[in-house]
Amino acid sequence: MATTVKTPDTTVDLAKAFAESGIGEVLDQLERELVGLGPVKARIREIAALLLVDKLRRDLGLTSETPTLHMSFTGNPGTGKTTVALRMADILHRLGYIRSNHLISVTRDDLVGQYIGHTAPKTKEILKKAMGGVLFIDEAYYLYRPENERDYGQEAIEILLQVMENRREDLVVILAGYADRMERFFASNPGFRSRIAHHVEFPDYAPEELMAIAELMLARQNYRFSDDARDAFRRYIATRMQQPHFANARSIRNALDRARLRQAVRLFQSRDRLLTADDLMTIDAGEILASRVFSGGAGSRAAAERHP
Ligand SMILES: Nc1ncnc2c1ncn2[C@@H]1O[C@H](COP(=O)(O)OP(=O)(O)O)[C@@H](O)[C@H]1O
Ligand SMILES: [Mg+2]
Structure with a gap:
């Protein structure tokens, strides 16, 4: 040619x-x-x-x-x-x-x-x-x-x-x-x-990378962890990684979706007071600790992951 x-x-x-x-x-x-x-x-x-x-x-x-x-x-x-x-x-x-x-x-x-x-x-x-x-x-x-x-x-x-x-x-x-x-x-x-x-x-993500991914995902949506929530989420990652159907950054995204839902429920329950932007942005430790990941039910955890 x-x-x-x-x-x-x-x-x-x-x-x-x-x-x-x-x-x-x-x-x-x-x-x-x-x-x-x-x-x-x-x-x-x-x-x-x-x-x-x-x-x-x-x-x-x-x-x-x-x-x-x-x-x-x-x-x-x-x-x-x-x-x-x-x-x-x-x-x-x-x-x-x-x-x-x-x-x-x-x-x-x-x-x-x-x-x-x-x-x-x-x-x-x-x-x-x-x-x-x-x-x-x-x-x-x-x-x-x-x-x-x-x-x-x-x-x-x-x-x-x-x-x-x-x-x-x-x-x-x-x-x-x-x-x-x-x-x-x-x-x-x-x-x-x-x-x-x-x-x-x-490659799979290391725990600290998953933490950074969580912070990035939250920041993009104008949310953030309280200090306690950050600690709780570190523990969440360590525990979740050991459980079945762990899916790296996708599991993080799903966990944050559920945390936002719990935060909304909490805010709704305190609707008798005025909310600041900070209230609307902050994920508290309770929203993380309520996860079934901490109750040991790996089976139910996996089910929740499939139907978030
Ligand atoms: N390194 C990363 N930093 C931030 N977000 C990430 C990262 N990796 C994956 N994600 C997010 O995690 C979710 C799942 O990623 P995805 O590209 O669908 O993974 P895969 O196709 O390998 O299953 C998406 O919302 C994606 O934006
Ligand atoms: Mg994919």
């Missing part, structure tokens, strides 16, 4: 291209919006740098291939995979790798039908919606059910593999889920592994 390489002294202004792309804003937003996740943020910056350089190389005719952009995001629930995928879509869009800044998030049920002949139209319908943007497949490994010999997931897999190869300029696929299950999925479906350019691993 002939490429039209410019004279060797043709220059490109990488700093200008970076500034014009606006991806710096997205990287800043990622930095502001997500506590911790150092390795993930570093990977995203690396991928962004690669994509920017690749774009300049294509502008100069040094390459004409559409790079493979499909990715896997692995980590436990609530570690920020969906949030980062949205920012990744933004970066891909700003650099011109996808036509529109949209991400369609699906699971097996959105792609696989119940009856013979249903899967292909279902998968194609989703692909049509995602085309030009990002298709985010959560818990992608559920597409593959080897224990079920005639599983319709296989049909979806074949269509996806084909599109991932042939429509690379129109669609970026991000597969997300638990690291170990994804690894087994790739081992049985090497076609997927070979089409994935970037693997990003999302």
